[in-house]
Amino acid sequence: MANRGSGTIEKIEKIHGLPEPGREYLVRCTAMALPWTNRLIPMLWLPHKPGLSHFHVDTRFLNDEELAAIAQQQQHYPPPSRPQDRPATWAGVVAGEVIGVTVENDGLLTWGWFPRRCYRATFPARSPVADVTMQVKGDRVVALDCNNPYMLETLTVGGDRHYCPHQGTPLRGLPVDAGGCVVCPAHHLRIKTHDLA
Structure with a gap:
């Protein structure tokens, strides 16, 4: 195409x-x-x-x-x-x-x-299926944790912080909630990023 x-x-x-x-x-x-x-x-x-x-x-x-x-x-x-x-x-x-x-x-x-x-800036809100914590250095994800053991097995360390570690959906431009988290629109993982020194 x-x-x-x-x-x-x-x-x-x-x-x-x-x-x-x-x-x-x-x-x-x-x-x-x-x-x-x-x-x-x-x-x-x-x-x-x-x-x-x-x-x-x-x-x-x-x-x-x-x-x-x-x-x-x-x-x-x-x-x-x-x-x-x-x-x-x-x-x-x-x-x-x-x-x-x-x-x-x-x-x-x-x-x-x-x-x-573009018809709308964001995706409709939906309750997250799991909480994910990404530890990052620069733009690289160096460690991951998740409160759902099944989902944790599907996450990949080493990727770019701007993409979901589950299936690579872009996270740029997503709204950030009061807790500093974004919800991936593909599989509804709530993701919080921690920058390491």
């Missing part, structure tokens, strides 16, 4: 701070036939694994009509545990609000960087 219209538009994954609603950013997008949109699908980082896998949708770049269609058609949360039992799109819908969207893909995806308008 060819990139289009890069120009001087910033990549959403490189910005510092929150994106500005109404402004265009270069967003990683893929083409899929889905019932809730006729546009390219904005991806929140990459699929977890090549081949049979799934990816998360960057809902900041979906318009109100698309979110309303998802909320009306898809209320699968939590999703069936077996991928083959899941619909093409499954979403978390709480009180009519879409809090997360995941798309199953049945093969290798092609994607590119495309200009997309």
